[in-house]
Amino acid sequence: MPLPRVTATVDLSAVRHNLQRVREFAPQSKVMAAIKADAYGHGAVPVARALAEAGVDAFAVACLEEAVTLRDAGIATRIALLEGVLSAEEAEEAARLDLEIVIHDRWQLELLASLLPTTALRVWFKLDSGMHRLGFPLAEAPALQAALLARPNWRLQGWITHLACADDRDSAMTSAQIAAFDAAMADIPGARSIANSAGLIAWPQARVDWVRPGLMLYGASPMPGTVGSDLDLKPAMTVASRLIAVHEVPAGDSVGYGATFICPEAMRVGVVAVGYADGVHRILPTGAPVLIHEQRVPIIGRVSMDMITVDLRSLPRAAVGDAVTLWGPGLPAEEVATWAGTLSYELFCGLTNRVHYRYV
Template sequence: MIPRVTATVDLAAIQHNLHVVRGLAPRSRIMAAVKADAYGHGAVPVARALEAAGVDALAVACLEEAMELRQSHVIAPIALLEGVISSEEAALAVYERLQIVVHDHWQLALLEALPASAQLSLWFKLDSGMHRLGFPLADVPRLAETLRRHPNWKLEGWMTHLACADEPDSDVTPAQIARFDAALAQTTGPRSIANSAGIIAWPQARRDWVRPGLAIYGCSPLATHSAASLGLRPAMTLESRLIAVREFDAGEKIGYGGTYVCPQRMPIGVVAIGYADGIHRAFANGTPVIVNGRRVPLAGRVSMDMITVDLRGAPDARVGDAARLWGADLPAEEVAGHAGTLAYELFCGLTQRVHFRHLPAPAAALRSVNRGV
């Protein structure tokens, strides 16, 4: 059986991008984000590749994501970015030696209800201006006192999250950094501020820990910089194939609603991929697709299972030819712009109908053999 849509993930590219991040922040430890199934790339194989390449820790959103990694024998430190939401989760997180990010006092109450002998590893998340999760900055002395009352609690560090790091000219990020620093001026413990954009655009945000996400997957978080200019390698290539090539006269309308009108007699190709695979219906006419190494534009609305493309730029295209939606020669962040969205959403939006293929990285393969996996 031939898959109609294949996402190929190059684990060597994942490892390469980790080394790029380490070069940008050589004095920082790296906590790589593998939440949301490693941004749609496959949490277990990506985590194993990062582990083999020497990542210092991994970050997931919730306990379920952490358990998937632990059950697959990933032994690297794992942080729960949203913390725990019940006493049962708290107990299991302690048992699995997970690092718990605590962002509110109700979570502290859950942890304080555990046996006094429980060995906890935790981060305190502070709200320096994102206004999503995090303790008020004024709570720092109270949190420090909580630590003193619990000698079995190990503080991994203090973290915050940047709201506008992808805007290099914004005054929001310097203000957030200054507020975070001022709140912790009299407090010890490692600090973590920078996400991918912070690592690249804001050197002053590279502290004891950095937390790259999108950069690990080979995408630039900055509109002003391409992934290639940063030395990043896209890890995912998404491909389908042409299942029809037809000629239409000038004036003929293509697809639902007839939103594309042929300006002349021309070839139209049908590619076996649609919004049921994760290709946004919001993609506009003109969105690039690569057929036979040439860029051709989307022509007509995205359907559930198909898209149609203008093949005038690839006149030799035939049924069965590969059609690439994004990859090394067509950056996902560029494609996302045609739907008014971000590469994050493209990656995370791929559905179960997509066939995934992971190209092994030599170091990851060696580590798997050594673990007996």
């Protein structure tokens, strides 16, 4: 089999290790693992299987299509639809697949009540504690409870809210959101879920009945200024390509589109078989690092569709065929994302179908 141009190697033992770290942060909580967006670009089915083997309590996906993929693969673990159902057809399919439907708006409540009046449904209610994206106003919690009591075939799984600024340890908004949610729930029965990855790391009071980790399961830190290893998380993904050319370029000559990099001296320049068509951000500037022989060398010039160029002056032994790591152990995705002016979430989710996935 030909050697792939670009490979994303996903270490499933690292995913299981990171699940254990979640449990150490929140030992009294059940864990709903967020594997939406194809497990943040890591591959939903293999990641789900690894987490199911490790005893995760439930999965969270964004939409019905993601849940169908898991069920078709034989994943029997509980699955919650974070955006709920978007149509009558989706509602019927969700009921057939025994999915847990997060209801976040009145129209969804009315749809389910009219369409499936006698069907046994598992439901969560999402409440808006201040993020103002999805969810019922907190003041409507008693009315939602009454609506639930009027439908004995509905089984309440719990009440969910989401934190807007959990990655800021000093956020007054997060404190206010948690307090408001707790107050609204004071006389309402049912399990609670507040914390995403940042919430369960930084906000002990958000570690309630359920936690919903996402990014930290994949070994990256959601907290600014930190990387996963600072939290004893193991990066699950390594993205690598290889050198396909090495040139001696004279001083004063330019490299790449737009001639944005001018060689300050005669220098060795390497060409790596990866570009923005594979998911490497075009905005990565000169100076952003890659790893060759476990040594950092800088990208020079513009990222193009299929290639990047790198400065090999500090690595005279580099040769055609050498592996080049874009991110992974030794070069955290969080750091690469900072160079690109984005987040590790987007790096992971942005890999394209040209990348070959390998699971270990």
